[in-house]
Amino acid sequence: MPKTGWKYTKQAPNKGSTNMLKKSNASSKPNRRAPKKGDSNMRSSDTINRLKMYNNGKAIRNKEGTIVGGQFMMGDRAGDREITASTGRIQPDRRWFGNTRVVGQTELDKFREEMTSKVADPYSVVLKRKKLPMGLLQDAAIMHQEGNVKSGLLTNEPFEHTFGKGSRRKRVKLDQLLVGRTSVYDEQIDHDGKTKKDTLNYEPSIEGKAQVVEQKPESDEAGYAAIFAAAQKSKDTYDTVNNREGIVPWGRDSNLTKTEGEGVDWRHEKKADLFLKGQSKRIWGEFYKVVDCSDVILHVIDARNVPGTRCTMIEKHIAKNAPHKHLVFVLNKIDLVPNWVAKRWIGELSAVRPTIAFHASMTHAFGKGALISLLRQFGKLHSDKKQISVGVIGYPNVGKSSVINTLISKKSCKVAPIPGETKIWQYITLFKNIYLIDCPGVVVDTAGDTEEDSVLKGVVRAERLENPEDFVPPILEVVRREHVAAQYGLAKDGDDTWEDHIDLLEKIAKKSGRLRKGGDPCLRSAAIYMINDFQRGRLPHFVAPPELKEEKAEAPSTSSATLPGIKGVKQNLEEIEEKEFNKKDEQKADEDVVSESESEEEEEPEQPTKKKSKTVIASGDWD
Known part of the structure; x- marks a missing residue:
């Protein structure tokens, strides 16, 4: 096929009336050229613009006939004119001629008081925090707080030192970071930088007003006593500041042990790496990812050991660094404790945060509807967001992944009765606007937990213990003798019962x-078997809740964190399917409680109810 085109045929294009660069003379062009010859009845520019208005100004309708568009609906046009700086108009409002929107100090004080009460209320939700002047409200409250320990912004950074010709270089001021920790040397210096007197033996100390050691003590004993007193006072001051700032020691150096021998010395107790599970930087990194990405945080707590599995450091971190996030307590495994224990703990925790009683199960779950209803309420509170994320945090082996699987009614997260099954965080879709985030279990060693406490909490796997027999006596101190005998089919009294934990392990090994x-019982295998039964709920136990008055328990139910039209969340704990225990043990426990309460009523008839409740808690009976 021959090639065509002027490049090959050497024929240039015609530059007559068909030139593309020439302006068009179409009838829709208002600035077209008039022809030299022919009809002179041409449309004027006004006529062309009017016809364009007829065509372009029509309303655009959808299939139902509703007007959805058109030139007259454009926000940047007024009729057929575009709104510009010259053609635009100002809204007629008398507020343009009055004062601007200002607020006085009286209104700020009133708003600050109301805001403080609402923020402190766990059942109130502050909406649109970004539109509130939180900086103005908090700066005045921080000024001269606690005896001028904390200062305002202008006290630390004067205006003339920050802007203008006298501005200084931006440097980190350690005296602002170490607030309230001035030394004696700082008191001897004027504001001009001149030293008053140098008669003291300066020892740089970060704590506040430490005792200064004299240059020449009367004796060596007095000198050592003064040094010890100064060090002790420094430690007390650090503890006070750390508690106030929410800084708590945790990790490898959290436990202090007193050395034996000559002199008094305190050293950090070295923990084995096995008992440091859940405290690595990787685990804490995963935890902070979940906290940062979550709008609502579910703190899962084991109902058998509420004080041991409640992370107070995490609560302080969220309250200080992320107060806009909602923290909710989920009291899981309530089927493993009596109803009165669950009620007491719910009343205790509800005074601090909203609390939901929960039993994770794919077939017979409890609290699922209440928790989903609460999450839907949070979704309505944040209707300006397309979706909200709900992070699930807590200690290892408290049932975080089981709670998620119960909510979505399928096995989406890997679950196992051993700690450390969840390795990384993962997103799970609950609804189209609510997402769940599973988090690995974190261990906060703020209370200085011993190795026995770590095992009883379920943080450590029993098969990895070097000597699991050593952890059986703490279990026998918590679990009643009747429950141990009923679990392993042994005699609780008589000649066939066990004398110590070694004898018990031998009987369990032979029985199983x-x-x-050679037929020798394996004590290690029996100890692992018993520890697993304790961690997985086969050996009933619980930590006794504190005494709680009825009016205090009912107080949180009067207030609600709901919007108008949203029903509150209520739970009936009588519907909990408790674990079946020995009927004889329960009857005997009831008789013991009744007999002890009657005897105490005869001695002190003025407070019968209070004594009865104390007896129930102290005895630990499964009523």
Whole structure:
């Protein structure tokens, strides 16, 4: 096929009336050229613009006939004119001629008081925080707080030192970071930088007003006593500041032990790496990811050991660094404790945060509807967001992944009765606007937990213990003798019962067939078997809740964190399917409680109810 085109045929294009660069003379062009010859009845520019208005100004309708567009609906046009600086108009409002929107100090004080009460209320939600002048409200409250320990912004950074010709270089001021920790040397210096007197033996100390050691003590004993007193006072001051700032020691150096021998010395107790699970930087990194990405945080707590599995450091961190996030307590595994224990703990925790009683199960769950209803309420509170994220945090082996699987009614997260099954965080879709985030279990070693406490909390796997037999006596101190005998089919009294934990492990090993060569009982296997039963709920136990008055328990139910039209969340704890225990043990426990309460009523008839409740808690009976 021959090639065509002027490049090949050497024929240039016609530059006559068909030139593309020439302006068009179409009838829709208002600035077209008039022809030299022919009809002179041409449309004027006004006529062309009017016809364009007829065509372009029509309303655009959808299939139902509703007007959805058109030139007259454009926000930047008024009729057929575009709104500009010259053609635009100002809204007629008398507020343009009055004062601007200002607020006085009286209104700020009133708003600050109301805001403080609402923020402190766990059942109130502050909406649109970004539109509130939180900086103006908090700066005045921080000024001269606690005896001028904390100062305002202008006290630390004067205006003339920050802007203008006298501005100084931006440097970190350690005296602002170490607030309230001035030394004696600082008191001897004027504001001009001149030293008053140098008669003291200066020892740089960060704590506040430490005792200064004299240059020449009367004796060596007095000198050592003064040094010890100064160090002790420095430690007390650090503890006070740390508690106030929410800084708590945790990790490898959290436990202090007193050395034996000559002199008094305190050293950090070295923990084995096995008992440091859940405290690594990787785990804490995953935890902070979940906290940062979550709008609502579910703190899952084991109902059997509420004080041990409640992370107070995490609560302080969220209250200080992320107060806009909602923290909710989920009291899981309530089927493993009596109803009165669950009620007491719910009343205790509800005074601090909203609390939901929960039993994770794919078939017989409890609290699922209440928790979903609460999450839907948070979704309506944040209707300006397309979706909200709900992070699930807590200690290892408290049932975080089981709670998520119960909510979505399918096995989406890997679950196991051993700690450390969840390795990384993951997103799970609950609804189209609510997402759940599963988090690995974190261990906060703020209370200085011992190795026995870590095992009883379920943080450590029993099969990885070097000597699991050593952790059986703490279990026997918590679990009643009747429950141990009923679990392993042993006699609780008489000649056939056990004397100590070694004898008990031998009987359990022989009963379950855990034997070595020659028929010797395997104590290690029996101890692991017993520890697993304790962690997985086969051996009933619980930490006694504090005494709670009825009016205090009912107080949180009067207030609600709901919007108008949203029903409050209520739970009936009588519907909990408790674990079946020995009927004889329960009857005996009831008789003991009744007999003890009657005897105490005869001695002190003025306070019968209070004594009865104390007896129930102290005895630990499964009523």
